[in-house]
Every structure is written in structure tokens, then in C-alpha cells.
Amino acid sequence: MDKTITIKSTEGLHAILANKLVQVSNKFDVEVRLEYGNVSIDAKSILGLMSLAVPHGENVKVIAEGEDADIAIQEIEKILG
Helix, strand or coil, X not given: CEEEEECCCCCCCCHHHHHHHHHHHHHCCCEEEEEECCEEEECCCXXXXXXXXXXXXXXXXXXXXXXXXHHHHHHHHHHHC
């Protein structure tokens, strides 16, 4: 399952959001990747997420695979969108 989400935070994908994203990704039985441009990062890696440097208003694609994919994407959308 995948979903495109617009980063709503005026600071973009910053450290606090990245930390929350890692926590949510680890909470579920799911593999989660975040794509921005031509780069795909494991959403359980805070350093990987920070390296994306996604600014405010940009779109990221969240790709989740596993038993909890639907709920994981819903929770991630609450954090990013």
C-alpha cells in the first residue's frame, strides 16, 4: 500500500517529526519506506529520514507492506500531514 502525503510542517521534515515517524513505524508489524524525489529511505531510520531534507509543502510517498500497513499509513499521515 502507498500514499502520497504533503509535508504540512513549516519546518519541513525536521528532527522531531522524523523521531515521531520512527516511533510509529516501529510500533507496527510493517515495513515502511519514505520516497522523496528519486530516494527511498527506511522509515525506521532517523538518520535516513533526516538525510531526505524534505521542505514544507513537498510531497513524499509512504510505502507500507505488512499486516498493519493501512493503520501505519494512517498514523504517519497524522504526523506528516
